[in-house]
Amino acid sequence: MRTQRMTVGVLGVLGVLALPLAACGTESGSGAGPGDSGDGGGTVRTEVPVTGVHWKVSSLTVGGKRTAAPEGAHVEIDSEGKATGSLGCNRFTADVRVDGAGMTVGRSTTTDMACEEDVQRFETAMGRTFRGELKAAVAGRSDEKTLTLTTPEGDAMALTSEPPAPLTGTAWKVTGLVSGSTASSLPAGTEDKAHLTFGKDGSVEGSLGCNSFHGTAKVSGSTLTFGPLTSTRKMCPGPEMELERALLAVLDGRTTYAIDHRSLSVAAKSGKGIDASAPAATGR
Incomplete structure (x- = not known):
């Protein structure tokens, strides 16, 4: 069996999303609101909420190679800028600062449980991708959204909103x-x-x-x-x-x-x- 304990900064610096992001969309009609881009093309900027959402990590793309995420990998962000989640085996917390559609990453705290070899490889890759400055894009309907986080090098993490599970029937x-x-x-x-x-x-x-x-x-x-x-x-x-x-x-x-x-x-x-x-x- 593997026993779990807490370690500070095991993955170094993690980058996670903590506040509403700016996203672009099109909207017909007149009357510019406070989010109007002012370019005259009908493009508006709306604030897309990402807090209070359970983001399931779907995959990582590193160096052009896509790897599916292990079951349970996820990120949740609260309104105070605290992110928590799972890397697939170990859990983490992190503080972040968001600036427009990008974010500045704070240090993290993770557990230090030994994992299966393939899961450990994914956790290492996620730690390297989920750090520094990241661009973010949110798409989809209110009940089914996708979130993409991209590094300056072009590596990316794909996440999907996931509903909670009820006690009964699961x-x-x-x-x-x-x-x-x-x-x-x-x-x-x-x-x-x-x-x-x-x-x-x-x-x-x-x-x-x-x-x-x-x-x-x-x-x-x-x-x-x-x-x-x-x-x-x-x-x-x-x-x-x-x-x-x-x-x-x-x-x-x-x-x-x-x-x-x-x-x-x-x-x-x-x-x-x-x-x-x-x-x-x-x-x-």
């Missing part, structure tokens, strides 16, 4: 185990095996990593109360059984839960917990 994939304040990866070889889905009728079902299960989970505020779970009784390899035992220790009785956009955390009174993620939104 197939939550278990991605990590928690013990107190320590988060760890799943036992080797079990990364895509455990999942759970909550029904609106108070049911819960899924896989413990080896055996499938079903039961009840009553929702009240931020509390999830699990009834006895019924599962199949297959014997599986050691890592899968280790994961199953860890999940059963959490999904038992009264727990607390929290959803952060498309990430779910469930914690038992013992301090044991799980992290899970929703699949990527479709239709984009």
Whole structure:
């Protein structure tokens, strides 16, 4: 398993978007507003909001080579100019300053968890791209937008707005185990095996990593109360059984839960917990 801790400036300087950006568009009719460019061609400048949006990183293009982003890579920006997100494995925060359609980058704080080799390569590339001065362009409808960040060298990061996931009806994939304040990866070889889905009728079902299960989970505020779970009784390899035992220790009785956009955390009174993620939104 891999354990996560916080490190300052691991990726050096990250460039992230923090405030509304200026974007160009065309608009018919007379009457120049405060955003009129004044060129007489009907072009206006409008402020495109990017704060409060969950931007899923879709891909990086570096040196002309495009690489798809790992699941979970994203950026969120608040109204105070603080950006948070995930590089694909490690999480980060950063301060930024925006000037028109560009931005000046501040230093970052990242976690320092060992990652799979291909994910680590992407994180390194994202760190090199997401720094210094960046140009930005936002396009699309209000409910489906794309954001492109481009370096002076022409490398680019493509991002897409993504809606939050509801607790019920979502197939939550278990991605990590928690013990107190320590988060760890799943036992080797079990990364895509455990999942759970909550029904609106108070049911819960899924896989413990080896055996499938079903039961009840009553929702009240931020509390999830699990009834006895019924599962199949297959014997599986050691890592899968280790994961199953860890999940059963959490999904038992009264727990607390929290959803952060498309990430779910469930914690038992013992301090044991799980992290899970929703699949990527479709239709984009």
